[in-house]
Amino acid sequence: MASRSPVHQARKRFGQNFLRDPGIISRIVRAIGPRPSERLVEIGPGQGALTEPLLEATGRLEVIELDRDLIPGLRVQFFNYPEFVIHEGDALKFDFQALRGEGERLRVVGNLPYNISTPLIAHLLQAGDAIADMHFMLQKEVVDRLAAEPGGPDWGRLSVMAQYRCRVDSLFVVPPEAFVPRPKVDSAIVRLTPHGELPETAVDEALLFALVREAFGQRRKTLRNNLKGRIDSAALEALGIDPARRPQTLSVAEFVRIANHLASGDPQPGVAT
Numbered sequence: 001m002a003s004r005s006p007v008h009q010a011r012k013r014f015g016q017n018f019l020r021d022p023g024i025i026s027r028i029v030r031a032i033g034p035r036p037s038e039r040l041v042e043i044g045p046g047q048g049a050l051t052e053p054l055l056e057a058t059g060r061l062e063v064i065e066l067d068r069d070l071i072p073g074l075r076v077q078f079f080n081y082p083e084f085v086i087h088e089g090d091a092l093k094f095d096f097q098a099l100r101g102e103g104e105r106l107r108v109v110g111n112l113p114y115n116i117s118t119p120l121i122a123h124l125l126q127a128g129d130a131i132a133d134m135h136f137m138l139q140k141e142v143v144d145r146l147a148a149e150p151g152g153p154d155w156g157r158l159s160v161m162a163q164y165r166c167r168v169d170s171l172f173v174v175p176p177e178a179f180v181p182r183p184k185v186d187s188a189i190v191r192l193t194p195h196g197e198l199p200e201t202a203v204d205e206a207l208l209f210a211l212v213r214e215a216f217g218q219r220r221k222t223l224r225n226n227l228k229g230r231i232d233s234a235a236l237e238a239l240g241i242d243p244a245r246r247p248q249t250l251s252v253a254e255f256v257r258i259a260n261h262l263a264s265g266d267p268q269p270g271v272a273t
């Protein structure tokens with residue numbers, strides 16, 4: 001059953017689990033390490049649990065909140081911060097690029113609504129060099145997938161997509177008791193830091209992500225099977241990749257190598273034509 005606050009009934013459809021544990025809140029803020037005048041953006045401020053200490057630290061904050069019933073409370077709570085800006089709307093459609101000023105990079109934070117966390121991260125990863133770093137509370141299972149290593153059970157599409165663009169640090173676990181209402185699962189804090197320069201660059205990123213989606217189509221099948229029609233066994237071998245391997249054993253660099261070969265249009269790598 002959803003818990004009540006005197007003014008607001010938590011809404012499941014907006015993924016509302018409000019942080020209540022002061023110890024966890026200050027640990028999150030310490031992990032973020034906000035400094036005065038930095039360009040911080042909070043997704044889903046809710047009832048202001050993180051908003052307040054962030055504003056205290058920086059004096060300046062932009063928030064994006066979808067639930068319009070929460071907006072008046074935020075305006076009242078933070079009326080004495082002239083550089084507190086509320087964007088009423090959907091973070092999934094928000095143009096983060098447009099927010100930053102000349103020479104600025106955004107620090108994005110949020111206890112994210114779990115029902116949209118994966119598409120939201122995908123949306124933020126598109127924001128190019130607009131973002132300096134991101135700190136998110138997510139379901140622990142999603143953090144495990146983001147921070148996974150090749151060969152492990154959690155390594156998959158989300159891991160490759162995130163690690164292609166970012167360094168990923170899983171910071172600490174947050175138990176259900178820290179929230180009202182309590183979620184059914186553990187949560188965790190993750191830090192995503194976009195690479196200044198990509199360690200591996202895909203010539204065609206759309207092709208890389210399509211390839212990764214196909215490769216992980218059936219995790220138990222081999223690359224030979226999952227990538228049938230896309231690349232044959234001889235070409236995989238010429239790229240130094242055993243076609244009998246399963247997709248969850250491939251590193252980001254290996255996926256990029258295959259994608260760049262496909263983008264080059266060569267029938268077979270390493271063979272002079």
Ligand SMILES: C[S@@+](CC[C@H](N)C(=O)[O-])C[C@H]1O[C@@H](n2cnc3c(N)ncnc32)[C@H](O)[C@@H]1O
Nearest residue numbers: 014017018019044045046066067090091111113
């Ligand atoms: C898990 S709650 C976190 C609230 C608060 N930050 C806290 O830690 O207590 C998620 C917040 O995101 C808001 N939200 C849900 N979907 C959203 C969306 N698409 N765009 C922006 N905010 C959203 C919810 O209304 C809610 O305030």
